[in-house]
Amino acid sequence: MPKITLIQHSGESYTVEAADGATVMEVAIDNDIDGIIGECGGCCSCATCHCYIDPAFLDKIPPRGDLETEMLEFASSEAKVNSRLACQVEITDELEGMVVILPETQL
Amino acid sequence: MQKIVVVGAGHASGQLLDSLRRGGSDAHITLVGEESWLPYQRPPLSKKFLSGELTVERLAFRPKSFYEKHDIHTRLSCRAVSIDRAAQTVSLANGEALDYELLALTTGGRVRKLTVPGAGLTGVHYLRGIDDALGLQADWQGRDKVCVIGGGFVGLEVAASARRLGKNVTVIEMADRLMGRAVSPAMSGYFLGLHTRNGAHVMCSTGVTELVGTHGRVSGIHLSDGREIPADVVVVGIGVLPNQELAREAGLACDNGIMVDEFARTRDPKIVSAGDCTNHPNSLLGRRLRLESVHNALEQAKSAAASLMGEQLVYAQVPWFWSDQYNSKLQMVGLSQGSDFSVQRGNPEEDKFSLFYYRGNALIAIDSVNCPGDHMAGKKLIAAGISPSPGQAADPGFPLKSLL
Ligand SMILES: Cc1cc2nc3c(=O)[nH]c(=O)nc-3n(C[C@H](O)[C@H](O)[C@H](O)COP(=O)(O)OP(=O)(O)OC[C@H]3O[C@@H](n4cnc5c(N)ncnc54)[C@H](O)[C@@H]3O)c2cc1C
Ligand code: FES
Secondary structure (H helix, E strand, C coil), rough: CCEEEECCCCCCEEEEECCCHHHHHHHHHHCCCCCCCCCCCCCCCCCCCCCEHHHHHHCCCCCCCHHHHHHHCCCCCCCCEEEEHHHHCCCCHCCCCEEEEECCCCC | CCEEEEEEECHHHHHHHHHHHHHCCCEEECCCCCCCCCEEEEEEHHCCCCCCCHHHHHHCCCCCCHHHCCEEEECCCCCCCEEECCCEEECCCCEEEEEECEECCCCCCCEEECCCCCCCCCCCEECCCCHHHEEEEEEEECEEEEEEEEEHHHHHHHHHHHHHHHCEEEEEECCCCCCCCCCCHHHHHHHHHHHHHHHEECCCCCEEEEEEEEEEEEEEECCCCCCCCCCCCEECCCCCECCHHHHHHCCCCECCCCCCCCCCCCCCCCCEEECCEEEEEECCCEEECCCCCCHHHHHHHHHHHHCCCCCCCCCCCCCEEEEEECEEEEEEEEECCCCCCEEEEHHHHHEEEEEEEEEECCEEEEECCCHHHHHHHHHHHHHHCCCCHHHHHHHCCCCCHEEE
């Protein structure tokens, strides 16, 4: 199981084991880490799982889909080039050591 | 220590517990749930779970460790049968009674049952919980002809999932159009086309008079027009009733849901209620209503938790909902019933368009298909009371963002 690090807006950081095939949204919820809401449960419908991905890892995950890109444009915290919906990013072994930054707000 | 009992272990209860603990409550909390599962996400049951793309573990609203870490006592596979408000106790089906100082009713809803002859045959399914979904999955394995009775969200999502698995699918709807209670005729028309294109056979304005079977197992459906169609598996999705009996029998007011105020409080100061089971006021809409949606369950639960902690958090939000059918994502914000007219943005033929609904000059709702940008903008516009002109709404080149 790869380890990834989630850093909250406050600077609090959590390094946790992430199960292969789980999404980054599920990793945050499973570890009781504030900062990801995941209202729609991972259906790519709510944009309350916005996160910023370590740029070094962007090419190790499949690119954003069109719907995801459109959702992110209206996320409550500013969308950046490394913005993703955490429920659309699946954990693979290649993501060992990835850092994920959580935004100031999701609502 | 203060004792809080939460009855009903669904979405609303999960959020309520989270909000209580994150809000600093150190109460002794007991969660009572009739199902054998900790709170879980229901939406995937008719979508990715049914089509086999998600496992049970991934449906959990919070992992088991959450309840341990936050010291929440769980009583699963355990039904609450009555409330004694004077004694402040909840009786369970096993004869036990739990004391409470504060009580939350998050009992959700249950499926409306088909009452025609033959409705009790094997092979007739409903879909509300994990156990239903597992039962349906096991039953339609190796069977081909799936008939869905009811063309609402759940029925149509089941139809789409069954088509994805290559099954022969028929949808029977009594009204003259699909999802008639929730969307406009134009949107119903789009979804009729979508299902037809994807190989499902949809019959509107058609009733069911009887289910027939051999050796106790369903084999066909008699329709109101006199025809009989074959069926290996029947899935019924004809609506949800609020689980309000526990409250009503305890003397709390109920009228299509447990009556609560904007703080999710019943008239008993010790009892709150949230989710599918409530009839609540919404000042933005200017009326009372009962909703069946995740957003409603979560947001109302936050208000209920605040009330339990002696705070006040008004629940007044623009409702939103989504449904996934084939490759079309329907997202709805606001309630379109009672609109005077709608304008279309985008192109249904490209499976990418939205309908903007107006009452007078005011934008009251948007239904979007594969246009999450319109949906997200709509959430903000409607909440802020900002209305694009119909001309702006109809022009996909006009940036809605510029109004925010
Ligand atoms: C198949 C399906 C698909 C859906 N898709 C969507 C969607 O795409 N988007 C959306 O927004 N919403 C969707 N919904 C609706 C959404 O899931 C519900 O609105 C939400 O789960 C309501 O949460 P709740 O906590 O109010 O009730 P529930 O989740 O129904 O939970 C209530 C729980 O209380 C238990 N209970 C009831 N009475 C008692 C008692 N006396 N003692 C003990 N326990 C009791 C019940 O067994 C149940 O487990 C869907 C629902 C279904 C069934
Ligand atoms: S959890 Fe809703 S979009 Fe990711």
